[in-house]
Amino acid sequence: MEKPANMFDRDSEWRSLTRFASHPGEGAALGVVYGRRRQGKTFLLDAACRALGGFYFSATEATEAESLSRLGAELSAFLGLPSPLSFTDWYQAVDALLSLGRQGPIPVVIDEFPYLVQATPALPSIVQRAYAPGREERTSSQTRLLLCGSALSFMSRLLSGSAPLRGRAGLEMVVHTLDYRLAGEFWRVPDPNLAVLLNSVVGGTPAYRNEFTLGDTPADREDFDGWVVRNVLERDSPLFREARHLLAEEPSLRDTGLYHSVLAAVAAGNTTRGGIASFIGRKASDLGHPLTVLEDSGLVLREADAFRAGRSTYSIAEPLVTFYHAVMRPEWSRLDRPGLAARVWEQSGKRFYGTVVGPRFEAICRDWCQFHADPESFGGIPSHVGRGIVNDAAQRRSHEVDVAVLGHADGERRPLLAIGEAKWGDVIGMGHLDRLRRIRSILEAHPALNASHTRLLLFSGVGFTEELAQLASEERDIVLVDTQRLYYGA
Structure with missing residues (x-):
């Protein structure tokens, strides 16, 4: 199926998604789609639903009763019914979604699935029951149910180990950030040196170009400093607090102070467990859990040493988080006051090029x-x-x-x-x-x-x-x- 003209790249994801959603095989199928926020998952899934006549539902943080009520109302509108459907529980709701595929393959998307599980912890088991072999609701349906979320640690566990949905899914898609070359093309930056600088701040997250900066792109290297000030360091910019939001949105990160300190240590160039421990004043043996949680959340990458077995180094996966901890967090009290952003940036140049651009350039290489x-x-x-x-x-x-x-x-x-x-x-x-x-x-x-x-x-x-x-x-x-x-x- 032809990809929408306004969708940049994502050719592989579009092929896999539409192949799964339109697969003519008998029986309902289940897919899981996840990735860090702002990567375009919602745009991708909504486009597939529009192209194939599917049903899209985006969950919010709400009680079980409110979510079921919203789902009933939106499903009724989708079906053209005169009054909203009423579900007493998720058993009824999931079976109603499966019934959409009785006439042929149809994609059905539940976006922000982790929000629903927060209110109804048994929901993965309810979906498992709905897909039990031999159930008429499953065998007579060609619904292609897609569960989507941005909480990487939660979504990646849906299909792992002894999780209820393990072995049920016919698709597990991770929507990654754009590669550095694609990011340069997406931002329309022909100067490769400027592209490296820009990538060191915003990485390859698509939403940062249009939604967060209103399409503002540095005209040249001379304009880069001004671009950083007006789009990242000014306190009214959406990017100003974005790095903080990325941590707050991950439900597995409870002691946010500890995790911010660990990320600050890595951003400062402490890439080993011992170096991180020394920076934050903890024992190296105490860091196993927080580092694992950050790794599972997609915020930290652990790389095995190429020459020494059993030794690993850590790096931050999201450039904006590195930029925040290396440049913004040490100056937060000044940046949170009006009129000081340009002065802070002028004084942060050495730190930016040494602790942000240098490691990012190495990663690009x-x-x-x-x-x-x-x-x-x-x-x-x-x-x-x-x-x-x-x-x-x-x-x-x-x-x-x-x-x-x-x-x-x-x-x-x-x-x-x-x-x-x-x-x-x-x-x-x-x-x-x-x-x-x-x-x-x-x-x-x-x-x-x-x-x-x-x-x-x-x-x-x-x-x-x-x-x-x-x-x-x-x-x-x-x-x-x-x-x-x-x-x-x-």
Whole structure:
């Protein structure tokens, strides 16, 4: 089915959704759709219902009785009935939704499903009962029921382990944030350096472009500072409190003070459990639960060290949350007063470029290696791209590796296709190359990795010295990547 003309990207999601919703197979089917807020889930599901003549219901925070009353009224209007339907419980309501598919496949969407479960904790079990094998309400229906929500920790558990709905769903779709390249295209920013700066603030969340900024896009790099002030730091802007709302909307985050402190620690560059614990004044052993909750909520990413088994680092998944904790939260009392936003931003530049843009640029470089680079750049197809720490016993120090490209294991030692260094604000020269060569020589003795053909990747937002550029043109194992190549090349 043709995708709506006003829907940006989401080609894969649209194909999967419409395929499920219009599937001609006998019997009712169940699907689950979830993702962080502001990613366009509602727009996607509503468009599918409009295209296929389906029924869409968006739940709100309400009592069970009020939700059932609203559902009855909206379902009656959908069916063209003269008076509202009345449901005494969700058993009746779910069966009524299943009855919509007696004449053929039809999508039926319950959006913000977690709100309904808050008032009726047994609702997942009620849906399970409705889909029990052999029930006439299920076998005689072709309803394609889609449960949607933004509470990632809750929605991801609907189909896991011993959950009532495990094994019932024919679709489990996660609506992700836009990839950095798509985000640059969506914001219509042709300058790749400006695209990196913009992505470091708002990431790839579609709603931030139109609904939250009214389509205001920085005209050029000179306009970027003004754009940040008027759209993010001004206290009347919707983005001003958005990072706080993202935490408040996640029901599993109860001790919000602790979670804000953990996120502040990560935003400040403390990426290990020990570093986070030291920053917030807790024992490392006390952080297992809050880190797991943040990870399950989609706010924090845990990445295994590419070189040391059992060691992980943490990063914030949503750039706006990083920006809030690194730039806004330390200055909140001043930002909450009128007329000081521009002054705060002027004084926050060093912190922004060091703790926000730098790590975001590194993440973009890793994404380029994983999803956009020509495998010839590495001499092989990457299976995993990460980062890690390499111990240098001879020099009694540790080296951070921003990019580690691992190939598919074809023997006892996994091929290390490339290692890389990413510097947003530095002109990269021979010193950076020598450092990578030193790291590669250490990794040649790694018991689990084959570094005999490892290439050296150098990423820069500023450029490279002439000496390094000349050497890279002569030696195949040196690969230089600027922002133009990150956004438009392979």
